[in-house]
């Protein structure tokens with residue numbers, strides 16, 4: 532089993548990674564001090580429940596726990612305050628208590644909403660993430676960012692709320708559609724580009740296999756572990772995004788704006804991040820800060836089977852409407868993350884719109 536530890540002001544937590552990890556669910560729970568015969572909430576969605584949730588419920592029952600299942604609607608367009616509010620209604624109707632744990636099983640959408648609900652219910656109930664997509668396993672389940680979208684932009688309402696643990700079983704990805712698996716590579720490539728050289732090497736040697744039809748368990752386990760290593764290191768150092776953590780937002784100022792411009796759910800998050808990183812790389816090259824990075828990234832995006840052409844109907848004016856609400860905005864100007872070399876990024880508010888416009892026309 533691979534274990535990465537994350538430091539947090541509200542309590543450190545482990546991220547465990549192992550194929551078949553969930554077979555030992557009752558002992559994982561007992562290991563956290565949660566006793567059998569106690570209630571355990573399972574928050575998931577109607578797609579994931581039949582694939583993996585039923586098995587989890589059976590496993591909980593076999594350990595004499597009392598599972599209560601709650602379903603959130605599926606999809607980015609449902610990542611709203613309304614969905615969280617309905618979930619809170621269900622938990623309150625069950626008279627959920629402060630010490631009773633919630634397991635959140637699903638992708639980043641379910642994880643962000645389940646985590647947010649856990650952070651505000653009774654001012655915080657314990658939550659464990661069981662991520663079931665690539666995006667969730669390599670990124671969203673670690674670091675405690677929770678929240679929902681707003682018509683003004685992505686993730687504008689939320690909290691920092693660390694889980695008690697993250698349990699990652701790469702085998703859950705066996706049922707994930709190929710397009711979703713590939714989208715997760717957008718975030719994995721991000722970790723390579725912001726500084727993980729081992730991951731960069733792994734990706735450049737194996738990108739077609741990772742983006743291929745067949746699920747290559749060992750390769751994927753290595754990519755997940757390296758990504759989690761990188762994310763854990765960064766969020767442990769800068770939990771609340773005072774500086775270093777902003778590098779995890781590489782590709783996101785433009786990527787989130789693209790998601791917003793297309794209507795949430797119009798493009799997968801990981802795909803939009805891939806294009807956002809490409810645009811940021813071109814901006815950096817046009818500003819004379821770097822050379823050759825966009826070409827190297829393009830090769831990875833193509834190899835992964837990810838989109839590499841900017842949607843023709845999304846203009847800079849469309850993007851501008853959304854990037855103004857980026858959470859890294861200071862003094863009315865969004866901070867963007869630009870690569871200066873492969874493995875190194877900088878944060879800047881010193882860029883001009885014309886350069887972004889020209890860079891967009893290069894894509």
Ligand SMILES: NC(=O)c1ccc[n+]([C@@H]2O[C@H](COP(=O)([O-])OP(=O)(O)OC[C@H]3O[C@@H](n4cnc5c(N)ncnc54)[C@H](O)[C@@H]3O)[C@@H](O)[C@H]2O)c1
Pocket residue numbers: 576578579582605606607610637638639640641643663664665666667670671672673674675676677685686703704705706707708711714800801
């Ligand atoms: N909190 C963070 O730090 C953070 C980090 C990255 C992304 N995010 C957020 O995560 C979201 C994207 O997450 P995502 O890409 O996981 O999308 P998602 O949660 O919408 O999941 C993608 C699809 O796969 C389905 N699914 C989940 N697990 C499955 C499985 N094992 N088998 C089959 N289908 C499965 C889901 O039901 C959904 O239809 C975005 O909202 C993004 O903003 C948050």
Ligand SMILES: O=C(O)C(=O)C[C@@H](O)[C@H](O)[C@H](O)COP(=O)(O)O
Pocket residue numbers: 670674676685686718772776777779780783858
């Ligand atoms: O954990 C972080 O910090 C990240 O920026 C990870 C991103 O991949 C993720 O999409 C995150 O939700 C974006 O955060 P936001 O603060 O820009 O909404």
Ligand SMILES: [Zn+2]
Pocket residue numbers: 670718783800804
């Ligand atoms: Zn992201």
